[in-house]
Amino acid sequence: DQQVKQNSPSLSVQEGRISILNCDYTNSMFDYFLWYKKYPAEGPTFLISISSIKDKNEDGRFTVFLNKSAKHLSLHIVPSQPGDSAVYFCAASAPTGFQKLVFGTGTRLLVSP
Amino acid sequence: ETGVTQSPTHLIKTRGQQVTLRCSSQSGHNTVSWYQQALGQGPQFIFQYYREEENGRGNFPPRFSGLQFPNYSSELNVNALELDDSALYLCASSSTGDSIYGYTFGSGTRLTVV
Numbered sequence: 001d002q003q004v005k006q007n008s009p010s011l012s013v014q015e016g017r018i019s020i021l022n023c024d025y026t027n028s029m030f031d032y033f034l035w036y037k038k039y040p041a042e043g044p045t046f047l048i049s050i051s052s053i054k055d056k057n058e059d060g061r062f063t064v065f066l067n068k069s070a071k072h073l074s075l076h077i078v079p080s081q082p083g084d085s086a087v088y089f090c091a092a093s094a095p096t097g098f099q100k101l102v103f104g105t106g107t108r109l110l111v112s113p
Numbered sequence: 114e115t116g117v118t119q120s121p122t123h124l125i126k127t128r129g130q131q132v133t134l135r136c137s138s139q140s141g142h143n144t145v146s147w148y149q150q151a152l153g154q155g156p157q158f159i160f161q162y163y164r165e166e167e168n169g170r171g172n173f174p175p176r177f178s179g180l181q182f183p184n185y186s187s188e189l190n191v192n193a194l195e196l197d198d199s200a201l202y203l204c205a206s207s208s209t210g211d212s213i214y215g216y217t218f219g220s221g222t223r224l225t226v227v
Contacts, residue, residue, distance in 0.1 A: 004155070043117070043203055043218030044156070089155050098169030099116030099146060099207055099216070 003027045004092050006104035011107040013111055021107050023090030026071065030092040034101070035064060038087045047088075048075070080111045091112045114167055117219035125225045131192045135193070136204030138185040145187040147179060147203050148203040150221070162187055168220045191224075197225045 005024045013019045021035075036044035047112040050057040050064045050073070057064050063076045077084055090104040118137045118215035126132050137143050144163045148156035162181035176192040191198055192204070201221040208215060 006155075042222060043205075043220045045218070046216065062189065089154075098161050098163075099144065100158045100161065100169055100171070101148075101156070101159070101216070103148075105155045107151065 002105075003030075004102050004104040006090055006107050008107050009105070010108040011066055013109070015066055015079050015082055017078045017104065017111050019080045019109055019111065020077075021075040021077075021088050021090075021109065022075050023075075023104055024071055025092055026074075027092070027094060027102070028042070028071070029094040030097055030102075032093045033064070033066060033073050034091045035062075036089045036091060038089060038102075038106070039086075044089060064113075077109075080109075082111050082113055085109055085111050117127055117204055117217050119202075119204050119219035119222050121149040121222060122177070122220070122224075123132045123223045125227060126194050128196060128226055129182060130194050131190065132194060132224060133202075134189045134191075134202050136186070136189070136206075136219060138187065138204075138206035142206035142208050143185055145181055145185065146205045146207070146216070147189045148188070148205065149173075150201040151197075152200070165222045194226045196226050199224060 003026050034049040035047040037047050038044045048059050048062045050066050066073045087106045087108050089106045091101040120135045146161040150156040156188045159173050162170040172220045176214040178190045204219045205216045205219045
């Protein structure tokens with residue numbers, strides 16, 4: 001049962017344009033959502049997060065939007081840069097008493113100059 | 114401040130064998146979690162250790178076991194290896210009380226079972 005889904009395996013955008021990565025979830029107990037970025041041969045690195053009590057969180061070029069009623073979140077990158085090319089994972093956590101992340105399958109973003 | 118280091122980086126084992134993967138936590142972190150990332154999938158939670166005890170486990174069979182040492186380093190042991198165990202194994206450390214974005218991941222160990 002895939003509780004966190006990223007339906008687009010890949011996305012290509014041009015430098016300077018907006019990148020929008022989408023994520024859907026099914027578990028209504030999730031109360032915290034995160035985006036991780038992963039380069040080849042490296043571990044995932046934390047990018048941005050959002051609590052379920054908010055609908056938007058911004059950090060520089062990165063903005064995450066959460067629509068709880070639709071169980072959907074998205075990551076916007078504006079403007080996109082070639083260095084943003086990586087695999088992006090959406091992850092979620094529920095209040096289980098220990099730190100556990102449920103990840104989506106990832107979206108490979110390619111930003112071309 | 115050192116990050117999370119994992120060893121070895123790559124490993125090839127035969128079906129039925131046993132394997133031990135190692136992780137050194139980031140300085141100041143007292144909790145370690147292990148994840149399995151199969152090809153084309155996102156990381157899946159295996160288990161978490163805090164104060165040398167397992168305090169959370171995902172849907173993995175008992176042949177996946179772990180240890181956490183007093184210096185907060187950790188091992189992941191897998192017995193009776195199966196072909197489907199081929200994956201990238203990621204270790205993540207954090208501190209109790211950190212929100213979950215306090216996770217720091219290592220670069221992983223790529224295990225191939227033949």
